[in-house]
Amino acid sequence: MTLGEAARRSAADNGFDLQAFAFSAAPEQLRPPRIVRIGLVQHSIVLPTTAPYVQQAQAIRSKVGQIIDAAGAAGVKVLCLQEAWHMPFAFCTREKQWCEFSECAETGPSVAFCRELARKWGMVIISPILERDAAHGDTIWNTAVVISHTGHVIGKHRKNHIPRVGDFNESTYYMEGSTGHPVFETAYGKVAINICYGRHHPMNWQGFGLNGAELVFNPSATVGGLSEPLWGVEARNAAIANSYFVGAINRVGTETFPNEFTSGDGKPAHKSFGHFYGSSYVAAPDGSRTPSLARHMDGLMVADVDLNLCRQAKDKWGFQMTARYDMYASDLQRYCTPDFQPQIVRDPAAQSPS
Template identity: 25%
Template sequence: MNSSVPSAVAVATSADATPGLRASPVRVAVVQFDPQVGIENLERNAQAVHERLMAAVGNQARLIVLPELATTGYCFSGREEAYAHSQPVPGGATVQGWISFAAQHDVYIVGCLVEQDGMKLFDTAVLVGPDGYIGRYRKTHLWNNEKLWFTPGDEGYPVFETKIGRIGLLVCWDIWFPETTRILAQLGADIVCLPTAWVWTPPPLYDASGTCMAAYLTITAAHSNNLFIAAADRVGQERGAGFMGNSLIAGTNGWPVGRIAGPEEDTILYADVDLGAARSAPIWNRFNDLHRDRRTDLYDPLLGYRGAQALPR
């Protein structure tokens, strides 16, 4: 594993929806690197994550998103190995470490780990901040062999109120399902944080620009819901599986704020955004507003979701 941390930083900036008013200015960072599965790699993965968190803090990031299963690796050989990599949430050592780091450095961290709850395992994204543990999201759409050891989450799609804005969480394969980001948008999310481990799929893996389909799906979800989306992918190969890279931070218009990370880069991308801009972004002109124009007379206002009431925009 390449444990070097990029020292240079290029920060992209998004345009504000309301000129002159920056309600929630935040520097967002998405981390892309190569964790590896196996008990023998846990300490090395944890050190690699810590180094990248420190690098992001050193570059004034306030919201940092890590890849899916960044401290454990992804390709478990079976249920027993998955259990060996699991921890409770929020009481386990990994989340407690993120809590301490967030409090010390006044940042928000979205991480992802194998959560054990009784005899069930979940692929769980966790949000922590300066004041401690904020909440979790258990991945609802499981990919391939994940279905052999993880239980799909059934707690819905949460949006967490924080001092920097409303944060929604998804994990990896969830982005293929348009209902997920639409629900988070209807619940008032300003940004969706997406830890992911996009694996190689049948070719072509990338188009001529070096961009994979998952990145385009992230761009589309941001555009169609006028949300910021911060997608942190991993790279490298693990037990015969390859990973796509292409981490990005999408603006409320869908276009990446800055660049899309390369397929093999060990890097951190940064963007300065105003999270509050997502709340007026749906109003494109005096006739068209993505939320107002929904035909709720023809379909469920929340696409069948019953977990919470929509927040006012």
């Protein structure tokens, strides 16, 4: 596959890791191939978190703009940025001033910036931001905005599952999303977004699959000490189980905050909560995957995916046909009742092992 000289030069000049891979599918008689070039962007913040917020945001946009331009020049048609890409990931601090970074999903500076680049390159852009919902009492959400290849906002999705783990004090800032499991039918395929911590929830992945997703992005922000043993497993399993492609994206770098905070782990107060390990990758429904982007560098992953592979995987493996959704619908309903009794078969001799 050809990325073109401009993308390679930009990667060299601007110091980001550029990688490219292609996934193929079998030829079909009744459908042409549906090859889509997708892009994943991972990046660090630029200025110290003590800099004026407007300058911090501008510096990030400026750097990310170079990577998006490289992606556009390389022919990427669907691109996703990392979680809350426009700001430092300050949710470790529990300080509320960071809410200033939140933006209107439809009219904020991030969406204006992405709309222009989407129009420029004829590229669908998914922009995960901290959303300020002025129409509903200035509520904060963790939201992904989907922008069409013509530069208008198709819609948005709000993070379904909110972590309370390690330094990820996100439940301090926003609640569980209210948008269900929307699938966005773009010019280049049916796209959905499973934001960060939602990757630990198999039913969240499944929700997008049941609504017909062919390509699900997982924009994340997660650090080495917490989740790295899980990173190569979850997105890949989701691609297999749901017969779609997954683009898993993690931010990169170490972010230091002005005031010290504790981490609930008995260690002294500190100002940084570890290294965001990048390692973004694409996983396919047949179990294959790309290598990871760098662990310590900004990066652009370009992948050609033939979306026909999704239905081919469904026809081959039959996971959807054999899923017994009706059984699980009633099981879950029963589980949610206050008097639920687990299905346990007790060994009468269990209390007295020999």
